[in-house]
Structure formats: structure tokens, C-alpha cells
Amino acid sequence: MANTSKAPPLLADEFATHALQSQISDLPAEAITQAKIFILDTLGVGLGGSSAFAADKLIKTTPKWGAGSEATLWGTGKRVPAGVAAMVNAYQVHCQEYDCVHEGAVLHPLATLLPAVLAMAERDGGVTGEELIVACAVGVNVSAGLGIASRSGLTFFRPSTAGGFGAVAALGRIMRLSHEQLVQAFGLQYCQTSGTLQPHIEGSAALPLQVGFNSRAAVQACDLAKAGFPGPRDVFEGLYGYLRLFEGPGKWNLTATRTSLAGKRWLISELSHKPYPAGRATHGGIEGIQALMNQLPKVDASSIESITITGSPVSARLCGRPDLPNPSPNYARLCMSYVGAKVLLDGHIDLAHYRGSQLSDARTHEMAKRIKLISDGQQDPNALVPVSVEMRLEGGEVREWKCEQMLASPTRRLSREQHLAKFRRCWAFSAVALSQEKQERLIGLIDQLEELHDVRELVTCLTPGAAAGVNGKL
Structure with a gap:
């Protein structure tokens, strides 16, 4: 048949x-x-x-x-x-x-x-x-x-x-x-x-x-x-x-x-936001370090003996790399030790931390020696969670933190205020300074994107010059 x-x-x-x-x-x-x-x-x-x-x-x-x-x-x-x-x-x-x-x-x-x-x-x-x-x-x-x-x-x-x-x-x-x-x-x-x-x-x-x-x-x-x-x-x-x-x-x-x-x-x-300018596999570690530093009583970074971040195998493979004394910006963004050290010293990680003398800062690299990212050995080769952070302090105190979903994932979305704050921070790093008027116009155009007749209007907001739309019309 x-x-x-x-x-x-x-x-x-x-x-x-x-x-x-x-x-x-x-x-x-x-x-x-x-x-x-x-x-x-x-x-x-x-x-x-x-x-x-x-x-x-x-x-x-x-x-x-x-x-x-x-x-x-x-x-x-x-x-x-x-x-x-x-x-x-x-x-x-x-x-x-x-x-x-x-x-x-x-x-x-x-x-x-x-x-x-x-x-x-x-x-x-x-x-x-x-x-x-x-x-x-x-x-x-x-x-x-x-x-x-x-x-x-x-x-x-x-x-x-x-x-x-x-x-x-x-x-x-x-x-x-x-x-x-x-x-x-x-x-x-x-x-x-x-x-x-x-x-x-x-x-x-x-x-x-x-x-x-x-x-x-x-x-x-x-x-x-x-x-x-x-x-x-x-x-x-x-x-x-x-x-x-x-x-x-x-x-x-x-x-x-x-x-x-x-x-x-x-x-x-x-989709997940990137709330921090670093490899996504570092984000659980960043949030955990911030949370543990802010626990009462607050601690000074100098009193930290070690921080161990335990993540998935892919996280450890992608961002568990050793710190270097003068890394390239692209290496540093994917190095949990470097990123974590900046968070300990400054309380946050920012685009500016990958530019100029920040990359060779001796305090940063000394602090990075205390931080490591290791694998939890789970079987899923693509998982990024869970993430746990263990912070050991001088005197023997141990602080612990864990998350099942990282900040800005679909179950923990950024607020509109957080989303726009990130957007405005990126705006400040344009190669050529752009106006506040263009910034607000772009936000408004996206808010009403279904009504936009020509998406070339969006691009006019990303370029220097007068805040004009397509054919010079707003």
C-alpha cells in the first residue's frame, strides 16, 4: 500500500x-x-x-x-x-x-x-x-x-x-x-x-x-x-x-x-531588561551583593573577606573568568569579579565604569580578588538561574542571598520609572549630545507607536540637529 x-x-x-x-x-x-x-x-x-x-x-x-x-x-x-x-x-x-x-x-x-x-x-x-x-x-x-x-x-x-x-x-x-x-x-x-x-x-x-x-x-x-x-x-x-x-x-x-x-x-x-550594563550572567551576583551590603547593620567593603556567587554552568562559563589588571572594556563587562568589585566600592555598576582609568583602578582589582563565580552543576545547559551569594565578613559573620528569577525578568519587571531612567542614562552617552526635547519626543513616539505613520520619525530623534520629523514636520 x-x-x-x-x-x-x-x-x-x-x-x-x-x-x-x-x-x-x-x-x-x-x-x-x-x-x-x-x-x-x-x-x-x-x-x-x-x-x-x-x-x-x-x-x-x-x-x-x-x-x-x-x-x-x-x-x-x-x-x-x-x-x-x-x-x-x-x-x-x-x-x-x-x-x-x-x-x-x-x-x-x-x-x-x-x-x-x-x-x-x-x-x-x-x-x-x-x-x-x-x-x-x-x-x-x-x-x-x-x-x-x-x-x-x-x-x-x-x-x-x-x-x-x-x-x-x-x-x-x-x-x-x-x-x-x-x-x-x-x-x-x-x-x-x-x-x-x-x-x-x-x-x-x-x-x-x-x-x-x-x-x-x-x-x-x-x-x-x-x-x-x-x-x-x-x-x-x-x-x-x-x-x-x-x-x-x-x-x-x-x-x-x-x-x-x-x-x-x-x-x-x-524578554528581560538588562538593569545593569554587564553580562546577564552577572546580574544575580550584582543584586545579591547590593542586597547583602544593605542589610543592617551595613558593612564596609573593606571588612569583606570573600564573596562566592553560585550560578548555573553557563553563567560560570561566560562570566566566571579571572580578573585582569587592565582589562579591555568587553572583557570587564563579562567578568563577575570586576563587576562585583565596582558594586562593592561604588554601590552600583555604570557605563562609566568601563572607560578610562576605571579599568586599571588598583582598588577595584584588589577587591576583585575576593569575589568568585562558580557553577552549581545543574543539567540545563542554557539556564541562568538560580543564583546564590555568600558573603563572609571579618569576625566570622556569613550573609546569604538567593534568587530564583533575576531582576527585570518577566516575573520581576522594571517599573516604567526604572525603564526610563536606564534609557535616559544611555542617552547621556551619545557620541554627539542630543537635546532633551528629542529625548522626550522619542519616548512619546514609542508610547503611541501604533499611531505612527512613518518610523523614520524615530530615527530623527537619534541624530543631532533640529528636532524635526520626516520632511521637516513634527
């Missing part, structure tokens, strides 16, 4: 259907609210990143890669080709480890996605605020959907690898690609996919640059697909596909991913 059963659709087909057919009416109110919050958050951290380490070197190099004035570099106002804008702005978003994260996916989905979408929106026009919300939501379902499918620990740098596919999904939607064109675009993206963890280990600025590379690649993939250039189709489950090569043979499960593609789970609702 003939077998008449149909083969299941390729994941690329499912991603394309989801990206192209979803509507704003499919999104629950919470997904829309969180999309707006994290669009503003991403714009803020990208703006702050315009003055961060190596951003100037990247911007200085871009004229060698083609002329054009299609899109804007946030924080400087320079005009460049759309692909270059996507690359530079994505670097700026991720280069300070301050961008939002999907913890279960171990992924920063908007870092790769939003710069590409806004660059294309500037170039081609016709993108409304409503379309931006939906594009971000479907893109996060694709990139974070790949992350939550993984059952293996990080081998490649998922924010750039999986993040690029999320950017393609969002771009395919706003560019109105056909279903087949979007499938081909996923294939063309896969041909460019990159992202190694080696820069993470070394503390190299090449780590966020990989996010930029994949954002630019998404622009190129969608342009090529729209022109009719063919790409491979079976790019996720295929013999040499993404899941087998980047996540490991057999080490994935697409059940939860397909739930999100059916519209039953919107992963943008599950």
Missing part, C-alpha cells in the same frame, strides 16, 4: 508563513506593550553605544565600504548605505552588554533585528509603527524560537547566528517579500551566518561586531532574494543545516518553537 503521508513542512517555510501572515490583531496586549518597551530600550542602548570602545574605529572605516546616504548612524547622524547602518547600529546596541535578552534562548534578539529593520525603513520608506511592532514580534519568534529549541550549551554566539534569521524574518515582512522569496532569504542568510564564542573568551570587541555582521547580512539576504537570487531551502533541519551544525546533531526540540509560530506564545513578551 502506497504511503500517502506528506512530509512535514520545512522550518524555513513555517518561519516564512508566520512572518508574512501575522497581524497586529494576533498579538496580545502584553506582547504589544513589551515590544514598545524594548524597542525604546534598544534605541537607548544603541545610542549610548555610539561613544563606546571601538565604535569610532568602526565608523571611521565605513566609508571604505561604499558610498551612499540611505540610513543613519545613531548618535552621530552620519549617513551611510543601509547595510552599513545596520552593521554599525547593531554593534552599538550590543557592544556594552546592556541590551535586552531572552533568557531561555540565551539570545539578544533585538540587537540584530531592529537596526536592520530601521535601516531598511529609512531606505525604502512606507513602514508604520504598527508594522514595526509586528515585524519585531515575528522576528523574535524566529530567532528566540531557534534558541529555545536548543538542548545544547552554547558553541557558537547565538545572538549573531540565530539573531540574523530573526532579522531576515522581520525584513522580509516589511519588504513584502513573497513566501518563496523569504524562504530563499533564510537560505542566503545561512550562507553568511557567523558567530564564534572565541571573542567572548578573549573579551574582544569582535563579539558585538558579529551581531553587526549578521544584521548587515540580513539586509543583503533580503535584497538578493527580492532580486530573484536563489538560496538553499533546507537550511535549518538539513544535513548541513543550522540546527545540526550550530546546535548539535539531535540536540534540539521544535515543539515550543512551533507553539510560538502558531501564535500561542509570543516570545517578545518574555
Whole structure:
């Protein structure tokens, strides 16, 4: 008897259907609210990143890669080709480890996605605020959907690898690609996919640059697909596909991913803020140190003998690195000992702690010797919680703290005041000073994003000059 059963659709087909057919009416109110919050958050951290380490070197190099004035570099106002804008702005978003994260996916989905979408929106026009919300939501379902499918620990740098596919999904939607064109675009993206963890280990600025590379690649993939250039189709489950090569043979499960593609789970609702400018794996330690320092009677940092932070295996692997006497900014942001020492000495961790003489401060490195991050040995290779902190004081007192969910996760969200305070702090680090008027205008535009007729209005707020909208109209 003939077998008449149909083969299941390729994941690329499912991603394309989801990206192209979803509507704003499919999104629950919470997904829309969180999309707006994290669009503003991403714009803020990208703006702050315009003055961060190596951003100037990247911007200085871009004229060698083609002329054009299609899109804007946030924080400087320079005009460049759309692909270059996507690359530079994505670097700026991720280069300070301050961008939002999907913890279960171990992924920063908007870092790769939003710069590409806004660059294309500037170039081609016709993108409304409503379309931006939906594009971000479907893109996060694709990139974070790949992350939550993984059952293996990080081998490649998922924010750039999986993040690029999320950017393609969002771009395919706003560019109105056909279903087949979007499938081909996923294939063309896969041909460019990159992202190694080696820069993470070394503390190299090449780590966020990989996010930029994949954002630019998404622009190129969608342009090529729209022109009719063919790409491979079976790019996720295929013999040499993404899941087998980047996540490991057999080490994935697409059940939860397909739930999100059916519209039953919107992963943008599950994003976490970064309340501190440091690797997310340090955040439980930061909060615990602050809590224990503030317990009564309060203690002076000099009376602390040791602090042991116990986190998940991935946390220890990513941020349990040894302190260095004069680390690069990118190394320091991912070093629990360095970050914890700043918190002990100053009561908080700030963008300014990774600049200038702060990095070589002798007191910081002396204090860092007392802090370590170790693994709890749990089996989940992607978990970031629980986190516990043990503080030993001179005289024998031991203080302890533990959390099951870190601050700013979906179950412990930042208040609007905290969210805006972070945004305004990032604003202060723009490479070129921007006005208070533009700051407030951008907040207002995002609050009413569903009503915005042209998202290029958002970009005008991220550039120096008069606070004018598209075509000079507010």
C-alpha cells in the first residue's frame, strides 16, 4: 500500500508563513506593550553605544565600504548605505552588554533585528509603527524560537547566528517579500551566518561586531532574494543545516518553537531588561551583593573577606573568568569579579565604569580578588538561574542571598520609572549630545507607536540637529 503521508513542512517555510501572515490583531496586549518597551530600550542602548570602545574605529572605516546616504548612524547622524547602518547600529546596541535578552534562548534578539529593520525603513520608506511592532514580534519568534529549541550549551554566539534569521524574518515582512522569496532569504542568510564564542573568551570587541555582521547580512539576504537570487531551502533541519551544525546533531526540540509560530506564545513578551550594563550572567551576583551590603547593620567593603556567587554552568562559563589588571572594556563587562568589585566600592555598576582609568583602578582589582563565580552543576545547559551569594565578613559573620528569577525578568519587571531612567542614562552617552526635547519626543513616539505613520520619525530623534520629523514636520 502506497504511503500517502506528506512530509512535514520545512522550518524555513513555517518561519516564512508566520512572518508574512501575522497581524497586529494576533498579538496580545502584553506582547504589544513589551515590544514598545524594548524597542525604546534598544534605541537607548544603541545610542549610548555610539561613544563606546571601538565604535569610532568602526565608523571611521565605513566609508571604505561604499558610498551612499540611505540610513543613519545613531548618535552621530552620519549617513551611510543601509547595510552599513545596520552593521554599525547593531554593534552599538550590543557592544556594552546592556541590551535586552531572552533568557531561555540565551539570545539578544533585538540587537540584530531592529537596526536592520530601521535601516531598511529609512531606505525604502512606507513602514508604520504598527508594522514595526509586528515585524519585531515575528522576528523574535524566529530567532528566540531557534534558541529555545536548543538542548545544547552554547558553541557558537547565538545572538549573531540565530539573531540574523530573526532579522531576515522581520525584513522580509516589511519588504513584502513573497513566501518563496523569504524562504530563499533564510537560505542566503545561512550562507553568511557567523558567530564564534572565541571573542567572548578573549573579551574582544569582535563579539558585538558579529551581531553587526549578521544584521548587515540580513539586509543583503533580503535584497538578493527580492532580486530573484536563489538560496538553499533546507537550511535549518538539513544535513548541513543550522540546527545540526550550530546546535548539535539531535540536540534540539521544535515543539515550543512551533507553539510560538502558531501564535500561542509570543516570545517578545518574555524578554528581560538588562538593569545593569554587564553580562546577564552577572546580574544575580550584582543584586545579591547590593542586597547583602544593605542589610543592617551595613558593612564596609573593606571588612569583606570573600564573596562566592553560585550560578548555573553557563553563567560560570561566560562570566566566571579571572580578573585582569587592565582589562579591555568587553572583557570587564563579562567578568563577575570586576563587576562585583565596582558594586562593592561604588554601590552600583555604570557605563562609566568601563572607560578610562576605571579599568586599571588598583582598588577595584584588589577587591576583585575576593569575589568568585562558580557553577552549581545543574543539567540545563542554557539556564541562568538560580543564583546564590555568600558573603563572609571579618569576625566570622556569613550573609546569604538567593534568587530564583533575576531582576527585570518577566516575573520581576522594571517599573516604567526604572525603564526610563536606564534609557535616559544611555542617552547621556551619545557620541554627539542630543537635546532633551528629542529625548522626550522619542519616548512619546514609542508610547503611541501604533499611531505612527512613518518610523523614520524615530530615527530623527537619534541624530543631532533640529528636532524635526520626516520632511521637516513634527
